[in-house]
Amino acid sequence: MENTLYLYNTLSRKKEEFQPINPKHVGLYVCGPTVYGDPHLGHTRPAITFDILFRYLKHSGYKVRYVRNITDVGHLENDADAGEDKIAKKARLEELEPMEVVQYYTDRYHYYMDLLNVQKPSIEPRASGHIIEQLQIVEDILSKGLAYESNGSVYFDVEKYNKDNHYGALSGRNIEDLLSTTRELDGQTEKRNSFDFALWKKAAPEHIMRWPSRFSDGFPGWHLECSAMSARYLGTEFDIHGGGMDLLFPHHECEIAQSTVANGHTPARYWMHNNMITIDGQKMGKSLGNFITLEQMFSGEHDKLAQAYSPMTVRFFIMQAHYRSTLDFSNEALQASQKGMERLLEATANLEKLQASDSSSFSVAELKEKCYAALNDDLNTPILIAHLFDAVKSINSMLAGKASLTTEDLLTLKQLMHDMVIDILGLSVNTSGSSEGNDELLSETINLLLNLRIDAKTNKDWGTADKIRNELQALGVEIKDTKDGFEWSIK
RNA sequence: GGUUCCUUGGCCGAGUGGCUAGGCAACGGUCUGCAAAACCGUGUACGGCGGUUCGAAUCCGCCAGGAACCUCCA
Structure with a gap:
């Protein structure tokens, strides 16, 4: 396929032609979920966005290694001394072993991703399984003089790093802004500067998840796992790094800083960020407590839900907006998606009933070209879907005897619809997931x-x-x- | 407060300096015993005020409203 894929690179703030480091191979790293809560609608955005990228890259003939991590340690509850591992806190609340909580929510996450027809990544590493790699990076950065030890914890020296590098290059900030805007929080005394971040954190006595190190019994800083695991499985320089826009700063910025010190260059060439799902105009998220879990979406049991929505409806709903735009949840929008998707899937199924004729009354080649053009333009799925609806119209016209295709064109159309609808958009044809009572x-x-x-x-x-x-x-x-x-x- | 972004027809949601986005809903027609489905057709949208331009919803400025990040978050 001689298509040229253009992807929006957050680093340059424009669309760039995608060229992999090694021809025919793509290394893709995406920040996965923190498994201390049930997966909600917000989690579907990156999962589906990068699922489409994964599918399209494979469709285009690339061999893709897709790494998506499971974060099961290290996220600080607040900051500095008040810090507490989120997993551990949840564990104490529920009186479970931390790893029990991790296992439970990881399984839940997998279950719902399967329902959404999200393909499994090639590797799904856990932060807790890569403590050694993370400690190696801490030592490396320390030895290069860009981190300092303080009371059993190790912090990254942002100011020093900024002398030779631009801390803030990805998110469009500079260190002066950060100085004036970083909020004053308790327990900053260990750090030289408020914007320094932890590479290793000494565990408080009540902190259950901890690992021994020469600094203290503690746990890795929360940005470190991605640096460690991406380097381990994709190399120190790989093609694409993805994640939610909310991770842009500080998470990805810190990742770049760490990896740059450790490896001498930035880890990823293309940085992609999906936008948020909003509800009543506000970001749907844990902190605001305004999220709808996937269990609720699929069962309809939530005050905001007028009905249950099938996983495929949710998937289609998400693909009807461009991944870099916010997408507002509403019942009307979901219902519109559901009806539209059913029409699309029915027409796709009806392709089998079509008979070829002597001439073609519309151009399949042109349709095909438009479909690929949409995908190549930074994965513009809403445009792709618009073109697919044109195909729906044509298919239905043929069924009504008002349009025709030659044998060859019909074959091309069938292949195209299969490639787009099933392979790339990942919609499954057996529409409603409910009672398949086909006995x-x-x-x-x-x-x-x-x-x-x-x-x-x-x-x-x-x-x-x-x-x-x-x-x-x-x-x-x-x-x-x-x-x-x-x-x-x-x- | 700092940084960045958004505002499109009843709803959702693309997009480009001049050429029909698309879906859902609505309306009219064809088909049908009646419906449903399908097909055909209809809807004069681009927050406000200025500016640049032959021409701007699309570029610039100001104003209004909203959002994200700056703290865990997908």
Whole structure:
């Protein structure tokens, strides 16, 4: 495929042609979840965004190593002395072993990602499994004089780093701004500057998750795991680093600083950031407590939810907005997505019914070109979907006998729709995930009833015909009359 | 307070200096026993005020409103 993919690089703040370091291979690192809570709607944004990137890169012929971590240690609750590992806190609250909490929420995360048809990354490393690598980086940075030890903790010396590098290059800040804007928090006394960040943190007595080191019994600073694990599995320089926009600063900025000191160069060439999902115009997130969990989305059990939404509806909803735009949650928007997606999937399934003819009344080649152009333009899935709806229109026109395609064009269209809808957008064709009651007996029974209805119609017995239709519909069987009979599906 | 970003028709949501985004909803028509589905058609959108330009929703300035980050967050 001689397509050129353009990706928006946060580093340069513009779209850049994507060129991998090693031809045919792509190294992709994405910040994964912190597993101390149930996955919510917000978690689906990066998961789906980078799932599409992963799928598209593979579709384009690249061999992709996709690393997405599980954060199970190290996130400080507040800062400095008041710091407490989030996992540990949750554990004490629930009186569970920290690793028990981690396991539980990791499993939950995996379960819901599977429902959303998010492909598993190639490697899913855990921070807790890479303490040694993280300590090695701490030692390395210390030996280079860009970190200092203080009361059993080790901090990165941002000011010193900034002399030869630009701390803030990714997020568009500079150290002067940071000096004046960083909030004064308790327990900053260990640090030389408020913007210094921990590489290693001494554990308070009540802190359960801890590892021995020559500095103290403690745990790694929360930016360090990504530096350690990306370098271990992708090398010190790899192609793409992704994550949520909320991680841009300080997380990714610190990551760059650490890795730059350790390796002499920035870790990733392209930095991609997905925007947030909002609700009532505000970011959906843990801190605000305004999130809707995926369990709630799929069951409909939440005050904000007018109904349950299927995983595919949620997936489609997310893909209908560009990944760098905020996306506002609303029932109306979700319902619109659901209906649109059903139409798209039905048309895709109906491709099999199409008959070729002598000539083509529309250009499949042009459609195909537009689809790839949309993807190549920084993964513009809303535009891609708009083009797919054009295809839907054409497919339905063909079904209605108002459009035609040659055998060759029809084949191309089938392949294209399969590639786009199934492979790249990752929608599964069996629409609603609910009762797949496709057992013989049920099918034959419904067929029997609908055949009786045809008889009734032949006899102009509209009362009986309507009764069969209405009652079946009430039971959730969707009925469509066609020229030569009927079609039905279970809703 | 600092930095950055956003404001598009009933709802969601793309986009470009001049060429139909798309979806959902609505309305009219075709089809149908009636519906549903499908098809055809309709909707004179770009926060406000100035400026640049032959021409701006798209560039610049100001104003209004909103958001993100600066603290854990996807």
